[in-house]
Amino acid sequence: MKRIYVFSLLLACAFIGISNKTVANSNTIIAKGQVEISGQVKDAKTKVNMEFCNVAVFNQKDSLITGGITDEKGFFTIPVFPGTYNLVISFIGYKSDTIKSINVSDKKFLGILKLQEDATSLKEVTIKSNSYENKLDKDVQIVTDQLKEGTSNTKEVLDKLNGVDLDRYNNTIKVDNNDKVIILVDGMQKDQEYIKNLAPDRLKKIEIIRDPGGRYALEGYSAVISIILKKDYQGSEVFVSERTMQDPDAIKTKYIPVQSDFSASLNYTYNKINVYAKYNNVTSSFNLNSSRKREYTNGLVINQVPNDDKDVNTNVNQLYNNYTLGADYYLNPKHTISFESNLQAQPFNKNKTNVLYNMLFSNNELVFDNYTFESINKSGNTNSKNTLFYEWKLDENNVINSNFTYSNYSDKSNSITKEKLLLSRTEDGTNEENRTKSYVEFTHTFNKKTNLQVGYGNTWQASHSNLSIVELDSAYTNKFKYSDLRNKLYSYFSWQVNDKLGIKFGCAGETSSPNSNEQKHNYIIYQPYADIKYKPGKIIDFKLKYRASSNYPTMNQTSPFTTLIDQQTERTGNPYLKPEVTHKISLQTNIMGGLATIEPYFHYANNYITEIGTMRPDSVFEYKLSNNGVYKNFGTEVRLTIPLRKYLFLETSADFYNSSIKYGDKINNVNDWTMSSQLVYVNEKHGTVAGVQYQKGIFKNITAQGYNKWNNDFWITFVQQPFFKQKLSVMLLYFPPIAWGVDFKQGSYLKTDTYKETVNNDISILKNIVMLEISYRFNKGKSVNKKVKDIENDYQKKNKGLFLKTKLQ
Numbered sequence: 001m002k003r004i005y006v007f008s009l010l011l012a013c014a015f016i017g018i019s020n021k022t023v024a025n026s027n028t029i030i031a032k033g034q035v036e037i038s039g040q041v042k043d044a045k046t047k048v049n050m051e052f053c054n055v056a057v058f059n060q061k062d063s064l065i066t067g068g069i070t071d072e073k074g075f076f077t078i079p080v081f082p083g084t085y086n087l088v089i090s091f092i093g094y095k096s097d098t099i100k101s102i103n104v105s106d107k108k109f110l111g112i113l114k115l116q117e118d119a120t121s122l123k124e125v126t127i128k129s130n131s132y133e134n135k136l137d138k139d140v141q142i143v144t145d146q147l148k149e150g151t152s153n154t155k156e157v158l159d160k161l162n163g164v165d166l167d168r169y170n171n172t173i174k175v176d177n178n179d180k181v182i183i184l185v186d187g188m189q190k191d192q193e194y195i196k197n198l199a200p201d202r203l204k205k206i207e208i209i210r211d212p213g214g215r216y217a218l219e220g221y222s223a224v225i226s227i228i229l230k231k232d233y234q235g236s237e238v239f240v241s242e243r244t245m246q247d248p249d250a251i252k253t254k255y256i257p258v259q260s261d262f263s264a265s266l267n268y269t270y271n272k273i274n275v276y277a278k279y280n281n282v283t284s285s286f287n288l289n290s291s292r293k294r295e296y297t298n299g300l301v302i303n304q305v306p307n308d309d310k311d312v313n314t315n316v317n318q319l320y321n322n323y324t325l326g327a328d329y330y331l332n333p334k335h336t337i338s339f340e341s342n343l344q345a346q347p348f349n350k351n352k353t354n355v356l357y358n359m360l361f362s363n364n365e366l367v368f369d370n371y372t373f374e375s376i377n378k379s380g381n382t383n384s385k386n387t388l389f390y391e392w393k394l395d396e397n398n399v400i401n402s403n404f405t406y407s408n409y410s411d412k413s414n415s416i417t418k419e420k421l422l423l424s425r426t427e428d429g430t431n432e433e434n435r436t437k438s439y440v441e442f443t444h445t446f447n448k449k450t451n452l453q454v455g456y457g458n459t460w461q462a463s464h465s466n467l468s469i470v471e472l473d474s475a476y477t478n479k480f481k482y483s484d485l486r487n488k489l490y491s492y493f494s495w496q497v498n499d500k501l502g503i504k505f506g507c508a509g510e511t512s513s514p515n516s517n518e519q520k521h522n523y524i525i526y527q528p529y530a531d532i533k534y535k536p537g538k539i540i541d542f543k544l545k546y547r548a549s550s551n552y553p554t555m556n557q558t559s560p561f562t563t564l565i566d567q568q569t570e571r572t573g574n575p576y577l578k579p580e581v582t583h584k585i586s587l588q589t590n591i592m593g594g595l596a597t598i599e600p601y602f603h604y605a606n607n608y609i610t611e612i613g614t615m616r617p618d619s620v621f622e623y624k625l626s627n628n629g630v631y632k633n634f635g636t637e638v639r640l641t642i643p644l645r646k647y648l649f650l651e652t653s654a655d656f657y658n659s660s661i662k663y664g665d666k667i668n669n670v671n672d673w674t675m676s677s678q679l680v681y682v683n684e685k686h687g688t689v690a691g692v693q694y695q696k697g698i699f700k701n702i703t704a705q706g707y708n709k710w711n712n713d714f715w716i717t718f719v720q721q722p723f724f725k726q727k728l729s730v731m732l733l734y735f736p737p738i739a740w741g742v743d744f745k746q747g748s749y750l751k752t753d754t755y756k757e758t759v760n761n762d763i764s765i766l767k768n769i770v771m772l773e774i775s776y777r778f779n780k781g782k783s784v785n786k787k788v789k790d791i792e793n794d795y796q797k798k799n800k801g802l803f804l805k806t807k808l809q
């Protein structure tokens with residue numbers, strides 16, 4: 001595996017070297033035979049240059065040919081082949097301007113084009129609405145100066161968008177309280193931490209696709225964030241950040257450091273090439289108390305509790321290293337190629353979890369036995385991934401995107417369990433998986449109202465696992481092999497019927513052929529997709545959505561090995577698990593351009609993968625996985641942005657739900673809710689950002705016989721201040737000891753006819769933690785648009801400052 005990674009790095013370096021020899025001198029990429037249409041857009045009333053205006057070029061048959069966006073001075077330059085075109089210039093809140101029958105045979109400067117404000121449009125009140133557009137299949141946000149105010153990186157810009165939250169504790173991005181999110185740059189998948197640390201000044205536009213279809217739905221993502229970068233930037237930058245968390249209330253001095261997160265990235269952009277590299281190191285030390293209680297119908301109660309009031313009984317130590325090297329090369333306007341190599345590593349001797357319990361056995365509240373239980377777990381893994389992306393623009397209406405990924409994953413683990421003199425068991429396990437994944441996607445635009453997307457995907461994986469077990473009187477080894485081949489085909493059609501009605505529908509079909517220890521199976525999965533959007537007025541629109549998504553069992557779930565939890569409890573995997581398919585339907589209502597959104601939904605699956613526990617005849621409680629669950633989930637998502645002042649706003653997103661699973665003749669129901677709310681103040685003059693955030697992230701994730709409780713609840717206050725022209729950013733964050741509205745208990749709950757179990761992990765360390773984050777950006781870059789500047793100078797000299805007509809006759 002190491003040789004594969006080294007080879008990937010050498011391949012990337014060779015690719016970069018070849019690319020440098022083929023860089024063109026011009027800053028504007030123009031294909032052979034093309035000429036340029038250019039101009040400048042201003043506000044008709046204020047004469048202010050208008051940035052981020054959409055400029056669409058249509059042929060005489062009203063088919064979309066190409067387009068562009070105006071820069072900070074209102075200029076645009078669009079390469080086209082000689083011919084006759086219609087131009088449509090538009091911006092949210094303004095009346096569109098159409099210039100018809102432009103005959104282009106050479107470079108053509110259209111002069112100054114003025115847009116009139118739409119007096120009937122809604123008066124927008126915040127930066128979240130006046131540069132925002134809710135389209136049929138995505139939300140589009142132009143990155144304005146106000147949106148970038150007080151931010152030092154991309155993740156802080158994303159945190160300002162409606163329904164998007166930055167979990168400052170976990171350093172993750174969530175959309176509608178769900179962290180199954182992928183972030184793209186110019187349509188290509190890259191290292192997520194590298195993207196989140198990009199400079200805000202490089203961002204042009206952000207698109208948010210909720211409940212996506214196609215390959216991202218097949219890979220299990222709940223949302224896609226697509227970031228569009230400015231194309232006129234060249235230069236180099238180095239970004240360095242350090243985030244440290246300290247617990248001043250720790251029982252022992254050695255427990256005060258909680259986490260250290262260091263990251264450094266390098267980015268170089270010149271004309272056709274962009275090269276980047278990133279290193280990330282995360283060291284964590286979580287020290288907390290955990291407990292477990294088991295109750296049997298015969299009156300027996302087993303309590304596992306900390307055995308020392310002066311110390312914690314659970315120590316979790318982790319170390320992550322992450323290395324990334326990538327390059328993008330724009331061969332010409334039609335061809336773009338990108339390569340990224342990533343290595344993630346957790347050293348075996350640096351990742352340990354130690355748990356020490358006092359086992360209390362009682363009956364009718366009378367303790368009749370007690371002894372010490374100890375579990376020591378070590379683990380380590382390496383995961384390398386190498387991806388090649390390619391985009392081919394056949395012409396203005398046809399685009400092909402493709403990628404190929406090869407990944408290798410391996411891990412090893414050591415688990416030692418001791419219970420008095422009754423039990424001593426050591427488990428040594430190894431897993432290795434090789435995987436390839438490829439996609440080819442074709443998009444055809446018929447005209448400005450309709451387009452078609454067709455794609456094919458292929459995934460192959462092969463894994464093998466070994467588990468060696470040594471007990472007091474025995475030793476044995478188990479082996480398991482698993483492979484799967486999946487083929488995916490999908491197609492989607494979008495049609496904007498008129499200004500009020502839009503439709504998108506399609507379907508994905510997938511075959512899966514898993515092979516478990518020579519036991520072969522074949523499955524076919526269908527995932528239909530439909531969107532119907534209706535906009536009856538300016539301030540409200542409705543979208544009816546239907547999706548189906550698949551969930552494949554993991555390597556650990558399909559392993560048939562039986563692992564020991566303790567002397568009375570075991571867990572066994574199931575190599576014959578089937579892929580799970582969940583159907584989702586919802587009705588989304590957007591009010592005032594997305595300032596308020598409400599979305600009731602219903603999810604259903606009849607082959608839900610769930611864990612079911614049973615009491616064996618030998619009095620051992622055993623957990624097993626199966627597809628026996630009928631899963632239903634009713635809920636309502638709410639998103640709300642309230643601008644209290646020009647630079648003070650309140651943003652809230654919440655999800656209220658009821659989940660149920662039916663297996664056999666039994667039904668389990670769970671009610672719960674999640675919420676993220678923040679009040680943020682931005683000082684425009686000094687760039688200071690301060691705020692208060694509340695997160696109720698711990699939720700009950702239903703199982704057949706109970707639920708698991710994941711994530712974190714907390715209150716935080718924070719202040720962030722930029723220095724040295726926003727190159728240096730310092731953020732101080734504090735978790736106050738507020739218990740109202742939060743739950744500091746992670747864990748699980750299970751109940752059967754003969755058995756009940758409650759597990760609690762106390763994460764009260766979040767009541768009083770201090771976090772300091774410092775970042776610095778060394779950059780030497782600029783926006784380059786020489787051709788537009790030349791056009792502007794020539795225009796001013798020729799016309800001596802007078803305006804041309806807004807339209808050419």
